[in-house]
Amino acid sequence: MKIKGIRWWMVALVMLGLIVNYLARNTLSVAAPTMMAQMSITTEQYSHIVVAWQLCYAFMQPVAGYILDAIGTKMGFAVFALAWSAACAAAAMATGWQSLAFLRGLLGLTEAAGLPAGVKATTEWFPAKERSVAIGWFNIGSSFGALLAPPLVVWAILHSGWELAFLIVGGAGIVWSFAWLVLYKHPRDQKLLSDSERDYILAGQEDHFKDPVARKGNWKKVIGSRNFYAIASARILSEPAWQTFNAWIPLYLMTERHMNIKEIAMFAWLPFLAADVGCVLGGYLSPLFHKYCKVSLFTSRKMVMLFGCSCMIGPACIGLVDSPYMAIALLCVGGFAHQTLSGALYSITSDSFGKNEVATATGMGGMFGFLGAAAFTAVFGVLVTQVGYSPLFVVLAIFDIIAALIVWTVAREVGKKPEGTNYQATRTEQGPISAT
Template identity: 80%
Template sequence: MKIKGIRWWMVGLMIAGLVINYLARNTLSVAAPTMMSELSISTEQYAHIVVAWQMGYAFMQPVAGYIVDAIGTKMGFACFAVAWSVVCAMAALATGWQSLAFVRGLLGITEAAGFPAGVKATTEWFPARERSVALGWFNVGSSLGALIAPPLVVWAILNSGWQLAFILVGAMGLVWSALWMWLYKHPRQQTRLSDEERDYILAGQEAHLKDAKPARAQWRKVFGRRNFYAIALARFMSEPAWQTFNAWIPLYLMTERHMNIKEVAMFAWLPFLAADLGCVLGGYLSPLFHKYFKVSLFTSRKLVMLSGCLCMIGPGCIGLASSAYTAIALLCVGGFAHQMLSGALYSITSDSFGKNEVATATGLGGMCGFLGAALFTMVLGVLVTQVGYSPLFVALTVLDLCAAALILILARQVVEPAQPEPQMAPAAA
């Protein structure tokens, strides 16, 4: 039986995987106040634990992207998902900050394939004019996972202990891995895909994505592209904001805004709900800019990123907020802004590289992003007890604005022969 609009069902499957990927990483941030008390972990030691994850994730991203390009989206994503699920559950065995840092470092290594595989799958399944929308929906998984983490982890802590949260998320990852292996196929092999939709997908893809030769990705070719350096530098400057949100919001609300654990469960998920809206809106803004401003699709991606970076001025003003609720509202603006600009960056990456390079390029860009995040986390861990959070949020705003300037100045559209417009009307997501 043929399924209409099956490409959107594939996005739903990818979203579920990214939700669990982010649940695994965000479980720590919500459990951190309780774990720091029970395991006698200081703020600086907590920063070391976060950096261990970020460094593992950073250096493994290009390797993970290369592996996904080499062995394929289906098998690559599944292998890494099984690994991160097992490692996530292992955190329940931690007895101190050193053992926890070791396990989180392993988690960073195993989670590194999430975005390279997701961006590659989206590139395989969508024509160029729909890709920003699809990536926007896919990126929802990152903030949705962070959104679910506070109530899930607090429930586990109140009913059993923080260990239960890590075990539950690990089990969820194993279930998803089985579903991915069962359901995911490339459009050329998907028997439930109609011929009309398959032709629509393939006809709307750029020439550098249509080559069926299984050529391996070559890092030197990726490094030889001007756009790679624009993307890598932008990721280096913009990623610290999102990683700060993921790792520090619950701790910030408890230490700076004096909320208890139940209040954290009630409010810490709100910035990630706003981030979901930023993912989706950013995806739809690109074709709107393309249509109404009469700019190319590539330029429309740049405008979306600029819009998101300008919105990051909101959390930069958090030090002026006297009310905890105003601070949460500004964090919501930040979550919305970052996921809007993040989706635009992934679309620019997808537009800039061939199908056998896109996961590798995404991984290399991610490595640069998480090295920037790790550097900022080390600074934050030392300075937060001396100067507070407010100056650090200002620094995040400045970094994001610099990232937007780099993309506007350096990134250039890949020039190809004109392609005929596909005629099929796109199915609703």
């Protein structure tokens, strides 16, 4: 028996993994006001906890990417998912900011494989013209996990305590890990994949993905390329915005907008819902720009990134509004903007490197991005008590705009264009959400 459009089921499986991944990291930000009060943690100490996660995540990203390229997407993703689930659950045993920082550091080390694994799975299963759409769909997991965190954590706090939230999320990760091991297979091993869909995938991939010889990924080759400099620079500048949204929105709403914990549960997830829209819309914008603006796929990715970064002007204006609901709306614009540009940047990465280099490149780019985020968070934790949140949101918008300009001017298309780049709607092998 063959399943039509099975590549979209693989995307759904990756998306579920990213949901659990981001639930684990966002559980802390929602529980932070309660935990800080119970354990006498200051704002600066909280920033140290966040930085511990970011630094460990940053330095582990290239290592995780290399491991994924070396041992494969299936086993690599499962091992890391089991490890991050255990680290998340262990946070329930934290007794102070130091122990919490240590456990969050462990979480960062293990969660680092999430996005490189997703990008690698997408390059295995999709032709180039669908890849931005596929990345947009699996990238929903990152914002949907953040969306689920506020109601889940607040429910746990009101019914038992913040410890329960970490245990629930850790358990969910363990369940997903075993589901991944059972269900995910490379296209060459997937017996449910029809010959016509396999041919469609291969025909639409770039030449550097069609090499039948599985050459080992070379990090020196990756880091020495022109496109990697553009990607790494953009990640350094753009990642601080998303990490600020993930780590600080609940505290911002409580301290600056004077919301209580129930109001946070009602509103803190909205920017991440908007981010979901950005994930999907950003994925579809690339083929639309390619078709109607008559540009290459690679240029269309850069156009999407410019569009996303321009939307970051919204949260930069947050200091100009008095209404907390208008502030939430501007944060929603920011969530939408970042996930639109983020998906485009991942697509550019997948277009620029071979099948045994893409996870390494994604991981190394992530390392630079999270080092930038860690540096910004360390400064943020000090300055936020002195100058407030509003000027820092302006800085984040400026960073994103500069990132888009760097990618636009530095990144160049690599290799031969894939065949079949004419986009016409079809429902044959692709399911209802694809375009060819």
